[in-house]
Amino acid sequence: MTGSKTQFLLLILTNPYAYETALDKALTQAQQTHRPLKVVFAIDPEDLDTLMRDLGESGWLGIGSRRSLQESMLGGYRALAADILESVESQCAEAGIPVETHVEEVRLQPYLQSWIDRGVENIMVNGSHSLTPIMEKMSPSVEWIPEE
Template sequence: MKKIYFVILNPYAYDDAMYQAEAIAKDANSPLNIVFFISERAVCTMMHDLGENGWLSAASIRSLQHSMLEGYRGLAEDVLERVRRKLSDIELNILPVNEQPTVEPYLHRLVAEGAEQIVVAGSTNVQLKRDILPKQVLYSVA
C-alpha cells in the first residue's frame, strides 16, 4: 500500500490541494495521511515584522506569539475536522499536529519513512526552499 500524505500549512486556503491529495489517494487505492503543520519560524517572522514596524514591543511580541501558536493549535483541530467531513469517502489517517521551526526537514523525514507522494497546501507566510524539496512533494499555494 502506498504512503500518501496531505500536509496543511495554510489553514485558510487548502481545498485545491486537499482534492488533489484525495485524487492521488483514490488512484493509489491507499489511505490518505493528513497532518496540520505549524511553522514556528513563520509565526516568529510575522511577530518580528510587527515589531520592526513599531506595532509591538518586545514583551508584546512574546505574548502575542504564544497566543498565536495556541490559536493555530485550536484552528488545526477545526481544519482537520473539516477535512474529515469533506473527504469522508476515502480512508483517512489524521496525524497529530506537528510543530517545528520549518517544514522541509519534516518532508524529508516522511520521504525517508517511505512516503511516495506528499501534497502540501502552502502559504505565502511559509517560505519553502523548493530547490531542496524531495521530488515526491507537490507544492500548492492557493
C-alpha cells in the first residue's frame, strides 16, 4: 500500500455456482481504476461442520461416515474452487488485468475484518443471501454482491 490508498481490488467468492456477476463487476472496476485484482475463494469449514453435524443428528450419517464424507466434500470443494480461480485467471488475462488468486479455508467475518484492519478499501464479497446478516454489519468499504 502507498499512503492510505489500496493498490488492488479484493474480490472474495464463497459459492462456486453463482459468482459471474461479482466477477464481471470486479473486472470492470479493475479496468476503470487500473488496479490489479486479488481474488480469494473462501471456504468456511464451519459451514461444512454444521452440515455434517445436522446429517449425523438426523440419523443419515454415523461418526465414521461423517468424517470420511466431510473430508471428501472439503477436498471436492477445494478442487472446484481451484478450477474457478483458474477460470478467473484466464478472464483477467484476456482483459489485461493482473490478478493474484488464493483458496482460503477461513471463517468469513473474521477474514473480512482482517482485510479491513489492514486498510484495504475496495472489497467485494459474493455469496448466498444467508450471508446478508453478516454483511450488513461490515464496514462500508465492503461491497456485498448477493447471488442472483
